[in-house]
Amino acid sequence: MQQLTEIRWHARAGQGAVTAAKLVAETALELDQYMQAMPEYGPERMGAPIKAFTRISSVPIEIHCNIENPDAVVVLDETLLAIVDVAEGIRSDGVILVNTCKTPEALRAELGLQGSSVRVASIDASGISLETLKRDMPNTPMIGALAKATELFDVAPIVSHLTKTFGKKFSQEVIDANIASVTRAYEEVSVG
Amino acid sequence: MPTQKTIAATGNTVVAEAMRQCAPDMMAAYPITPQTTIVEEFAGFVAKGRVHTEYITVESEHSAMSACVGASAAGARVMTATSSQGLALMWEELHIASGMRLPIVMANANRALSAPINIHCDHSDIMGARDTGWITLFAETAQEAYDNTIMAIRIAEHPDVLLPTMSCLDGFITTHSIDRVCIMDDETVTGFVGQYTPKNALLDIENPVTHGAFAGLGGPFFEFKKSQREAIERSRAVIKDVGAEFSELSGRPFGMVETWGMEDADVAIVVIGSTAGNVRHVARQMRESGIKAGVVKIRCFRPFPYAELAAALSGVKAVAVMDRAESFGAEGGPLFLEVRSALYDATERIPVIDYIYGLGGSDVRLELIETVLNDLSEIAAGAQAPTGLVYLGSR
Numbered sequence: 001m002q003q004l005t006e007i008r009w010h011a012r013a014g015q016g017a018v019t020a021a022k023l024v025a026e027t028a029l030e031l032d033q034y035m036q037a038m039p040e041y042g043p044e045r046m047g048a049p050i051k052a053f054t055r056i057s058s059v060p061i062e063i064h065c066n067i068e069n070p071d072a073v074v075v076l077d078e079t080l081l082a083i084v085d086v087a088e089g090i091r092s093d094g095v096i097l098v099n100t101c102k103t104p105e106a107l108r109a110e111l112g113l114q115g116s117s118v119r120v121a122s123i124d125a126s127g128i129s130l131e132t133l134k135r136d137m138p139n140t141p142m143i144g145a146l147a148k149a150t151e152l153f154d155v156a157p158i159v160s161h162l163t164k165t166f167g168k169k170f171s172q173e174v175i176d177a178n179i180a181s182v183t184r185a186y187e188e189v190s191v192g
Numbered sequence: 193m194p195t196q197k198t199i200a201a202t203g204n205t206v207v208a209e210a211m212r213q214c215a216p217d218m219m220a221a222y223p224i225t226p227q228t229t230i231v232e233e234f235a236g237f238v239a240k241g242r243v244h245t246e247y248i249t250v251e252s253e254h255s256a257m258s259a260c261v262g263a264s265a266a267g268a269r270v271m272t273a274t275s276s277q278g279l280a281l282m283w284e285e286l287h288i289a290s291g292m293r294l295p296i297v298m299a300n301a302n303r304a305l306s307a308p309i310n311i312h313c314d315h316s317d318i319m320g321a322r323d324t325g326w327i328t329l330f331a332e333t334a335q336e337a338y339d340n341t342i343m344a345i346r347i348a349e350h351p352d353v354l355l356p357t358m359s360c361l362d363g364f365i366t367t368h369s370i371d372r373v374c375i376m377d378d379e380t381v382t383g384f385v386g387q388y389t390p391k392n393a394l395l396d397i398e399n400p401v402t403h404g405a406f407a408g409l410g411g412p413f414f415e416f417k418k419s420q421r422e423a424i425e426r427s428r429a430v431i432k433d434v435g436a437e438f439s440e441l442s443g444r445p446f447g448m449v450e451t452w453g454m455e456d457a458d459v460a461i462v463v464i465g466s467t468a469g470n471v472r473h474v475a476r477q478m479r480e481s482g483i484k485a486g487v488v489k490i491r492c493f494r495p496f497p498y499a500e501l502a503a504a505l506s507g508v509k510a511v512a513v514m515d516r517a518e519s520f521g522a523e524g525g526p527l528f529l530e531v532r533s534a535l536y537d538a539t540e541r542i543p544v545i546d547y548i549y550g551l552g553g554s555d556v557r558l559e560l561i562e563t564v565l566n567d568l569s570e571i572a573a574g575a576q577a578p579t580g581l582v583y584l585g586s587r
Contacts, residue, residue, distance in 0.1 A: 022200075022370050025200055025370050026200045026370075029198070029199075029200045029372055034372050035200065035370070035371075035372060036369055036370065036371055037200075037369065037370040038364070038365075038368060038369035038370065039368065041226075041311070041312070041364055041368065060372075061469075062469035062470070062472050062473045063469055063470050063473045063558065064362075064365045064366070064369070064466040064467070064469055064470060064556070065470055065555050065556050065557055065558065066555050066557075068557065
């Protein structure tokens, strides 16, 4: 794992991006990494575009500011692509991961990243969520897809952390559905 | 060293945890963003029986601090939390708490004051309360917010001090970010803070006393104020001792002033709160390009560590002060005034430049800090220092 990985999350309020940013940070802590997770707070309205941030590092993290040059950008809602410049500031070796049925190639064209060294990844997280959780909660599958696309974690520590943290408040059925969605997204994400 | 647990938690969560471990007899609180989750989580501890605190929900911060004053005068260990407009609404009771020498401990989530309305971080609220007679500690991180809250109880309740103490953490940046924090076990904290034995408790009916009575013309009002000054001066030694004892237990350093790179620094930035990490990060990078930068972090603002600050800055060629609050019409922000004053007796005259930054949560980007260090480097090399303060990164 490189020294510092910075992740920016784009979503609509209510999709669980803040929880996802937090779950990724907590998983990193279980791997004895240093981490930060913070939402960018604004007027809180369901459906409004929001941002959240996660930092993961093998050494203590001293900085406290927004992430402007992310290594990874995660977009939980593809309708945001039309209204938010999700690629803003991304590092040239970074990756943009979008919850969509489109192919990485189609996404790359839509993002105007033809010829760029930035990697583009797609995963139908909503589709997976509808099948496993029976509702559109793309946040947990996006964690699986992120782990694979960035090679940040294996799927095992995510599953282990989800089991531990969700075990306190959810039924076994819900936990199993979340694990299934994370695992499927980890396996199904396509990176182009 | 006692074992500690490493957790992922927000600043507010660990402040609530520290408060539970300090086991106050009473808390009166009113929610306000970004402090709310402290008193919310504490209320959860009370509801679950994890702490036996008389928890009073009140209709405003004015009432919250009034109730805290009453309970503390009665002889209870009292804690609460607030932020911004809430702290402003407590204004008169802040003076009453310190004037009655009540060791109340309060967390403040540093937030801007209206208008215009803004819920984000700056230090306008706490700097507005700087002359209310409260000991004031600042945290850079969630870890320091946890540690300061526990130390605050010992400092406030020390018989040489008996002054209310505020434990400040930056709104959202520290209150709501999830960070890696080491938490002590309950027994260690219980042992460290000890039992509170109140002096002059109203409920000690064998020894009846009066608190805060009329002390008008010809009365001892003037002498009361002098005794408050003497108490906060005595707190300097107590803060250092408590900090040293806590460091032994936790393995984490504590200083009223904490320095980085000052041994050989040519230029230095003085900073309070969460921005200190950003400054250290950039200073470390700039050292690689030959700028010998140092960082001085103020962890205790009242009493202000004049001597420690002057010693830390001696020998540097230029100093920048980072002020996250205004003092409109003054020569600079509140921290600038303190720093310049601390340097008045220095034999060498050091240029001190005030940077107003981050008001209303304006993001403290790393390139802004680079600008400051580049400015300082040029001034240290003989360039003219700017006249007047600089609004760092304003449009």
